[in-house]
Amino acid sequence: MLVYLIRRLGQSLLVVVVMATLVFLGVYAIGNPVDILVAPDAGAAEIARVTERLGLDKPMWQQFLTFAGNALQGDLGDSFVYGRPALEIILERMPATLELTFVALVLSTGLGVSLGLVAGLWPESVAGRTIMAGSILGFSLPSFWQGMLLIMVFSVMLGWLPAGGRGDTVEIFGGLRVSFLTWDGLVHMILPAINLTIFKMSLVIRLARATTREVVPQDYVKFARAKGVSRLRITFVHVLKNMMIPVVTIVGLELGSMIAFAVVTETVFSWPGMGKLLIDSINLLDRPLIVAYLMMTVLIIVTINLVVDVIYTLLDPRVRLAGTSA
Amino acid sequence: MNRLYLTAAVAALALGTQAQAESLAIALKTEPNSIDPHFNYSAVNIAPLSNIYDPLVESDAVKKPIPALATSWTALDDLRWEIKLRQGVTFHDGSPLTPRDVVYSWCRAPLIENSPSSYATFVNKMASIEIVDDSTLIFTTKEPNPLMWSDLSQIFIISAAKMGAEETVTFGAEGCTGMGEVPQSAVFSDLGYAMGTGPYKVTEFNRGEALRLEAYDGFWGDKPDYDDVTIRTISSDGPRVAALLAGDVQLIESPPIQDIERIKGEGFKTTETKSARVIYLQLRQDMTETPPMMEAEGNPLHDQRVRQAISYAINRQGIVDRIMGGYAEAAGELLAPPMFGTTGRAVDPYDPEKAKALLAEAGYGDGFKVTLGAPNDRYVNDERVAQAIAQMLTQVGITTDVDATTASQFFSRRNKLDFGMFMAGWGSSSGDTSSPLNAMVATANKDIGAGGWNYGRYSNPVVDEKIAKALVTVDDAEREKLLQEAETIALDEFGILPLHYELTVWAMAPEVHYEPRSDQRTAAYLVEKAE
Numbered sequence: 001m002l003v004y005l006i007r008r009l010g011q012s013l014l015v016v017v018v019m020a021t022l023v024f025l026g027v028y029a030i031g032n033p034v035d036i037l038v039a040p041d042a043g044a045a046e047i048a049r050v051t052e053r054l055g056l057d058k059p060m061w062q063q064f065l066t067f068a069g070n071a072l073q074g075d076l077g078d079s080f081v082y083g084r085p086a087l088e089i090i091l092e093r094m095p096a097t098l099e100l101t102f103v104a105l106v107l108s109t110g111l112g113v114s115l116g117l118v119a120g121l122w123p124e125s126v127a128g129r130t131i132m133a134g135s136i137l138g139f140s141l142p143s144f145w146q147g148m149l150l151i152m153v154f155s156v157m158l159g160w161l162p163a164g165g166r167g168d169t170v171e172i173f174g175g176l177r178v179s180f181l182t183w184d185g186l187v188h189m190i191l192p193a194i195n196l197t198i199f200k201m202s203l204v205i206r207l208a209r210a211t212t213r214e215v216v217p218q219d220y221v222k223f224a225r226a227k228g229v230s231r232l233r234i235t236f237v238h239v240l241k242n243m244m245i246p247v248v249t250i251v252g253l254e255l256g257s258m259i260a261f262a263v264v265t266e267t268v269f270s271w272p273g274m275g276k277l278l279i280d281s282i283n284l285l286d287r288p289l290i291v292a293y294l295m296m297t298v299l300i301i302v303t304i305n306l307v308v309d310v311i312y313t314l315l316d317p318r319v320r321l322a323g324t325s326a
Numbered sequence: 327m328n329r330l331y332l333t334a335a336v337a338a339l340a341l342g343t344q345a346q347a348e349s350l351a352i353a354l355k356t357e358p359n360s361i362d363p364h365f366n367y368s369a370v371n372i373a374p375l376s377n378i379y380d381p382l383v384e385s386d387a388v389k390k391p392i393p394a395l396a397t398s399w400t401a402l403d404d405l406r407w408e409i410k411l412r413q414g415v416t417f418h419d420g421s422p423l424t425p426r427d428v429v430y431s432w433c434r435a436p437l438i439e440n441s442p443s444s445y446a447t448f449v450n451k452m453a454s455i456e457i458v459d460d461s462t463l464i465f466t467t468k469e470p471n472p473l474m475w476s477d478l479s480q481i482f483i484i485s486a487a488k489m490g491a492e493e494t495v496t497f498g499a500e501g502c503t504g505m506g507e508v509p510q511s512a513v514f515s516d517l518g519y520a521m522g523t524g525p526y527k528v529t530e531f532n533r534g535e536a537l538r539l540e541a542y543d544g545f546w547g548d549k550p551d552y553d554d555v556t557i558r559t560i561s562s563d564g565p566r567v568a569a570l571l572a573g574d575v576q577l578i579e580s581p582p583i584q585d586i587e588r589i590k591g592e593g594f595k596t597t598e599t600k601s602a603r604v605i606y607l608q609l610r611q612d613m614t615e616t617p618p619m620m621e622a623e624g625n626p627l628h629d630q631r632v633r634q635a636i637s638y639a640i641n642r643q644g645i646v647d648r649i650m651g652g653y654a655e656a657a658g659e660l661l662a663p664p665m666f667g668t669t670g671r672a673v674d675p676y677d678p679e680k681a682k683a684l685l686a687e688a689g690y691g692d693g694f695k696v697t698l699g700a701p702n703d704r705y706v707n708d709e710r711v712a713q714a715i716a717q718m719l720t721q722v723g724i725t726t727d728v729d730a731t732t733a734s735q736f737f738s739r740r741n742k743l744d745f746g747m748f749m750a751g752w753g754s755s756s757g758d759t760s761s762p763l764n765a766m767v768a769t770a771n772k773d774i775g776a777g778g779w780n781y782g783r784y785s786n787p788v789v790d791e792k793i794a795k796a797l798v799t800v801d802d803a804e805r806e807k808l809l810q811e812a813e814t815i816a817l818d819e820f821g822i823l824p825l826h827y828e829l830t831v832w833a834m835a836p837e838v839h840y841e842p843r844s845d846q847r848t849a850a851y852l853v854e855k856a857e
């Protein structure tokens with residue numbers, strides 16, 4: 001297990017390094033940030049000052065070495081736009097994104113697994129067919145359009161829910177601001193959470209249905225039934241536990257991308273998370289912020305993959321055994 | 327369906343109004359990156375911060391100076407200006423405004439280390455600022471400065487005491503003294519530092535969420551109509567409009583033109599005005615060899631007749647009517663008349679026949695090929711305007727492709743002179759033609775700060791001389807004459823082709839009113855209750 005973990009960590013590190021290089025080169029190619037930052041009516045002296053301050057007058061390899069050196073010490077640079085450490089700004093925005101994604105994660109897994117189970121157990125029933133049809137719709141709708149539609153229906157036409165923003169927040173653990181503990185915050189969270197949920201839920205439904213269909217004809221299920229185990233117990237112990245294995249893997253992987261790229265939902269609902277920050281930074285060519293963001297994304301996804309592997313071993317003893325012998 | 331929808335919206339609105347009679351929510355397109363008034367010189371920051379801080383001089387809706395913290399500014403001679411400070415003004419903590427605060431603020435502005443775009447440009451024009459008595463200051467400029475009021479309007483005044491300045495602060499030839507330890511922008515995360523003399527106090531600033539303001543009872547001017555204000559940022563157009571329609575906010579800036587009919591159809595209002603921004607074409611004309619992204623023999627744009635042909639080939643009114651939905655005005659100058667320095671010159675006619683004749687006369691009867699560069703997310707419908715121009719030029723024989731990219735890409739490439747022909751926009755911050763003339767028409771010369779945006783490389787020494795003279799002429803009548811002459815020559819030679827002036831639009835709920843401003847500022851203190 002330890003060897004396995006070390007090997008995985010090594011691989012992860014390599015991914016991070018390769019990613020850092022690619023991201024830096026990519027961002028470098030986009031354009032010159034000074035052209036965007038400096039007000040048009042500022043003089044040439046101001047342009048020269050900013051160029052020098054940002055270190056953009058140096059050759060590219062030198063800029064890269066400076067970046068790499070600082071990054072090794074955990075310093076990803078100061079944001080061009082905010083003039084503060086890029087990482088600090090991202091971390092400031094992170095709780096909002098995490099909060100939203102976790103709500104969406106719980107909703108999409110909970111609903112997805114139950115609906116998928118129903119569709120898998122009774123594939124020919126009206127309910128089963130409706131669920132499957134709905135799930136196709138769910139992941140075919142473009143997120144942006146779907147979000148606008150939710151706003152038009154629930155905010156503009158019905159006037160039930162706010163069209164965007166985060167609403168009231170409370171501080172917990174001395175400084176961490178969350179909205180799910182206030183009524184106003186919760187109300188603001190409903191639409192973006194639903195928007196983020198629909199796609200993932202559809203994915204989980206399809207996956208859960210397929211694995212349920214696979215698990216049901218298995219010998220151990222038949223045997224349990226022959227033994228006279230109650231239908232409820234078969235469903236929730238034998239079927240559910242076994243079908244969860246692929247679901248956990250996929251949900252874990254999707255969580256990473258959900259945290260990192262909740263961009264569209266955050267933009268539509270002006271939810272003040274990290275994704276929105278990324279879009280704004282790209283538009284302003286805020287190189288350190290873009291790089292720091294992508295680096296962090298890589299770290300998050302790599303970490304989640306590791307965690308998923310560990311959970312996997314807990315769910316499936318065979319993986320644990322294989323891991324120990326390796 | 328539609329009716330039901332409307333009734334629901336109106337009902338929701340009515341409820342909303344009742345519940346929050348004194349509070350107001352505004353949605354902006356872009357968020358300020360700091361609430362330190364000296365951090366970043368950008369209109370994005372100035373608009374929301376103008377609720378909190380005051381400069382010495384303010385500009386009104388049509389870019390004319392109005393007194394703010396200074397009650398008067400009088401030229402004693404070419405270089406020295408006497409500023410009379412308003413009496414009885416207090417900061418949000420109740421402490422009185424003194425000349426020391428003015429000197430301190432002007433001293434601090436260029437000292438912000440991580441500023442993405444610094445106010446140093448304005449401060450560096452000053453040689454010294456002396457305190458004469460409790461209500462009088464003398465500003466001495468390095469060069470005669472006809473636009474002194476505009477420069478005075480740029481620096482927001484903050485409290486020297488709050489920032490930890492010493493008893494005496496001076497601004498002289500050798501720089502500033504008595505500044506103490508100058509707090510950098512980071513300290514503004516403590517909102518206590520965000521203290522000005524403006525109509526509103528900051529109560530909350532959460533990045534990406536909202537800036538919340540509360541009316542300041544001791545404000546020196548007219549009390550604003552709304553006590554509690556929330557300024558949100560919704561950068562995407564669709565969601566911003568939806569927030570207005572849903573009643574989340576009562577005022578939004580720049581609604582997309584294609585949605586305006588719909589917004590009005592649902593009982594909301596819009597106001598609009600000509601902005602100080604002109605959309606123009608620049609043509610690379612200095613070189614005799616073929617410019618980049620063009621296929622022709624030599625450089626056709628070097629020939630004035632070809633430039634004239636291009637101008638005559640463009641149906642400006644057609645672009646305004648069909649692509650801009652009427653929310654623009656065909657342009658004949660670099661700034662919309664009747665602003666300072668404009669002549670009221672007629673818009674170039676749309677005359678494709680004449681254009682073809684001119685091309686033939688110049689030896690390009692068979693046309694040539696060119697790529698028109700343009701941004702696709704910077705100006706209103708920019709890419710579509712560029713496409714239309716390309717079609718119009720193609721019709722007279724100049725085969726034109728469009729290369730439209732995101733603004734950050736486009737500006738970087740343009741600044742490297744990658745385009746033979748491109749479309750962009752210029753907003754005059756000073757509200758007179760000296761700004762576009764000096765930036766885009768004067769011969770590019772880094773040493774004197776002229777022609778910094780002259781990427782067409784138009785050059786005429788006569789024009790240069792007039793512009794340079796206008797920049798240091800304090801007498802308004804003479805200066806206006808010089809600016810008018812310079813602009814007329816440059817436009818007669820088709821050195822730059824103005825296309826249209828953008829209109830700036832605001833959309834709002836029926837219960838509020840916003841007077842449109844040519845500087846595009848959206849500020850809470852200017853929002854009125856509708857009668």
